[in-house]
Amino acid sequence: MTTLTHEQFQALFDPRAILVAGASSHPGKFGFVTLHNILSQGYPGGVYATNRDGGTILGIETVTSVEELPADAPIDLVFVCTPAAANPDLLRACAARGVRAAFITSAGYGEAGEEGRRAEQDLIGLAESLGMLLAGPNGQGVVSTPSNLCAQIVAPYPPAGRIGVASQSGNFVSSFLNYAVQTGIGISRAVSAGNAAMVTVPDYLDFYASDDATRVGLAYVEGIADGRGFYDRVRTVTDRMPLVLLKGGATAGGQRAAASHTGALASDDRIFDGMCHQAGATRAATVEEAFEAAATFATQPLPKGPNVAVMTTAGGWGVVTADAITAHRDLTLAPMPDDLLADIDTKLPPRWSRNNPIDLAGGETRDTIPEVMAMVAGHDAIDAVVYLGLGIQSNQARLMRNGRFYPGDGLERIVDYHERQDARFAQAAAEISDATGKPILTATELAIAFPDNAGPRAVRESGRLCYASSNRAVTALGHLYRYARFRERRGLAD
Amino acid sequence: MPTLSEAESKTLVATYGIPVPDERIVPDAAAAAAAASAIGFPVVLKLNGDAIAHKTERGLVRLNLADAAAVEQAGTELLSKATAADGPVSLLVAPMLRGNRELIAGLHHDEQFGSTVMLGIGGILAEAIGDVAFRLVPLTRIDAEELVDDLRTQTLLGEFRGEPAVDRAALVDVITGLADLAIARPDVRSVDLNPLIVVDGSPIAVDALVEVSE
Missing domain, CATH: 3.40.50.261 (Succinyl-CoA synthetase domains)
Structure with a gap:
């Protein structure tokens, strides 16, 4: 087995400069697309290219051989779009000038029968003797956002x-x-x-x-x-x-x-x-x-235990989410302790559910949702929260904003208020999660139906995922809990 | 691949802490009746031999024998069913253990993952239920505990039809015992504990089949 070093992987993912071998002037070919993607997505390092006939492609002056490249160019990665037969000589020339990683997109190797398998074995042997990391062959490419690198033959970045x-x-x-x-x-x-x-x-x-x-x-x-x-x-x-x-x-x-x-x-x-x-x-x-x-x-932070609370502004969603948590093999619908019930009583009118799911039953005023969420997430009996109902009012606000009565009849003011409130609830979910170290997952189909809704948009802006359904949030939360439990049982550090 | 006799298989797995019934191997029907009297009735009588693997299919198991006369008669019949291919045979006398729940456990070699331990729900519906789970060898006690948790039919491991809950620690001992056996005896290719009957909450391997490399 080859021993790969951290430095070799850095050459692949954070190269100081890149060579595209086999750059093409034909916009349909991999050798063009790769060069285009590297240049157009903001890669800050030097970009060099070889082409059999030379010439300028996408503003890059190509050379016909590696030896013609400037000797001081700190090329760490060669992205190979040349035919398989040309690659051994290419790798030797690249290694001679200090290139430590190659991404081979060329086909005609292990996937192409006995002869291809032999060529692949030979290429690995060569790369090993040259001390070069060889990614692929027959791969699509590599993406690395810390280096603004989009070295691949396909979208997206x-x-x-x-x-x-x-x-x-x-x-x-x-x-x-x-x-x-x-x-x-x-x-x-x-x-x-x-x-x-x-x-x-x-x-x-x-x-x-x-x-x-x-x-x-x-x-x-x-x-x-x-x-x-x-x-x-x-x-x-x-x-x-x-x-x-x-x-x-x-x-x-x-x-x-x-x-x-x-x-x-x-x-x-x-x-x-x-x-x-x-x-x-x-x-x-x-x-x-x-x-x-x-x-x-x-x-999201890892949950410390299986006890999940559901917070909802509407009954049916809470019931279905309670079903999903109860049916889950590893999660528990958290029993509500008396002191938490008493705390929430101070914030809601008596008709609220007084149970988990915590159904606010339309009893909320301007600050109720962030306040109740902080109480729930802050309680020791609760390990995680699923929050439902975000964005309903902003969805109505959208109808109003796009309707023919806007902005009169007080519509401008109420639209602004609803959108401000939904954004605030999403931010509160992220802030309370950070403050308590507990996961708070927000779920609404508005995340895909109307991704620009102020609620889901603010969830995204807080750096969190807005789940398209509560079932999907529960599934994801279950995965987090299983991993947290795996670590805890084996004494692995937090 | 050669197999050990049921008696040898049980002796081997018992060395690794896997509970097996108090059984006797005897040469003839009269000795079987005497052994049954010592163990206590009712008993099970089986034809035992290295080359005998599928006893139930061949009618080589007699259950629930209530007295010495029944044991002697069954013993005579079983010995007469032995064929030349069976090689040397004897009779195995075991207590008739009762439990409503049957599990299966085993050790198998996988082409890709090597030695694996399996635990599942046994009994006549086992294949239809298909509730089995695996771990790789070697494993830790925590891994073994989680293997028990992996079974979907957890209600069967709790209190059931007047019987106490399954002793999970004893079940974990069976799993770790199989893993220890795999490590200590690389020549053992597979072990089948089927069934692993739950008697008063404790799993006991009432049948065992061990395969060894040539």
């Missing part, structure tokens, strides 16, 4: 954040980045492992676990050739950070598809499941569940 993505399938990198754009919960690093010839998904996760920019790992895996080795690596990752896994091939049908995709074998899915529990990895059933679990780890 995500907002900056704390989620580190590593995927055995490039498409899932794109999916997770698209969810980051949609929700505003950003990405630190993302990489498509391609054929993972030298650097595997666990290798990237191991780097993320010691990377200050990353707080949680998010990985897609398919077949795992060495399951035991995978377990051992994952266990050392979860010691240091939470890790969310999405696995393809959970069913016999999916396993056949995975075998033809990555060529790896599948074992009983229940063994993989048990391995995840034993390793403290969070296994998600779906793509959105995986992203939302990672987004929650990235933006």
Whole structure:
């Protein structure tokens, strides 16, 4: 096995300068798209390019060989779009001038039959002898927001954040980045492992676990050739950070598809499941569940216990959320202690639910929601809060603002008031969560129906995820609690 | 792959702290009747031998024998069912243990993950219920406790039809015992404890089958 160093990963994710090998003047080709994406997303370092015929592409004066590049250019990373046959000489020339990492997007390797597998083995051997990290081949690229780096052959470039993505399938990198754009919960690093010839998904996760920019790992895996080795690596990752896994091939049908995709074998899915529990990895059933679990780890504190309180401004939502918490294997609908009931009595008229869910029953005045939320989250009997009902008034305000009576008849004033209040509630949820060290998850379908609603918008601006339903919030919270319990039982530090 | 006889399998797993019934191996029907009287009635009688793996399917198990005469008759019949392929055979006399709940536990080798311990809900509906969970070897006691928690049918582990709750610590001992066995005996390819009957809350392996490498 190759020993990879932190410095090599830094060359990949935080290069001082980049060379795009095989830059193309054709806007449909990878060699053009990559150069475009690096240049257009604000990468501050030097960008160099080679092209067989030379010439200027996107304002970059290309050279026909590595030897023609300025000797003092601090190129750490070469992004390779050249045909497989050209790559050995390219790597030698790059290593000679100090390049320490290569991302190989070229195809024609392990995925392409016996000859390709041999070429891949030869390329790894060469990279090892040159002391170079080799990512890919046959990968989509690498994204690193601390360096404003978008070195990939596809969109999008995500907002900056704390989620580190590593995927055995490039498409899932794109999916997770698209969810980051949609929700505003950003990405630190993302990489498509391609054929993972030298650097595997666990290798990237191991780097993320010691990377200050990353707080949680998010990985897609398919077949795992060495399951035991995978377990051992994952266990050392979860010691240091939470890790969310999405696995393809959970069913016999999916396993056949995975075998033809990555060529790896599948074992009983229940063994993989048990391995995840034993390793403290969070296994998600779906793509959105995986992203939302990672987004929650990235933006909420871990709950210290299973007791969840539901705060709602409307009855039905609270009932369904109580069902979800009660049905959850690891969470508990918190019993309401008498002193907390008495405290809330001072803030609400007698018709409130006096139970969990805490149904405010329309009894709230200007300051009720932040005040009650602080009481609930501040109580020792409560480990986490799910907050429902944000944005209802701003949704009405939107109708008013867009209606023909606006701004007369007092509409301007009430619209402003509603939007100010919803923004304030969202901010309060984040502030009270910070102050108490407890997760407070806000859920409303307005997050996707009307993402510009003042409520969901303020949740995003507070750096938190606004969940599209309370069920999804409960699922994410359950993942956080399981991980917190895993750490606590094993005496791992907070 | 060669298997150990039921008696040898039980002796081996018992070394690792897995509870097995108080059983006797005897050469003939008369000795079986005497052993049954010593153990106390009712008893179970089985044909025992290294090459005998599927006793129930072959009708080589007699349950609930109430007196010495019944044991002697059953013993004679079982011995007459032995075939040349069975090799040397004997009779196994065991107390008739009763419990409404059956679990299964085992040790298996997975191509990708290596040695794994399995725990599941047993009994005639086991396959339909499909409630089993795994851990990799080696494992910690905490891992073993969480394996018990992983079973979906938790109500079966609580108080059930007048029987006390399952002794979870004893169940965890079975799991850690299997893991210890796997580490100490790399030649053991698999262990099946089926069923693991819950008697007054305590799991007991009333059948065990150990496979070893050639």
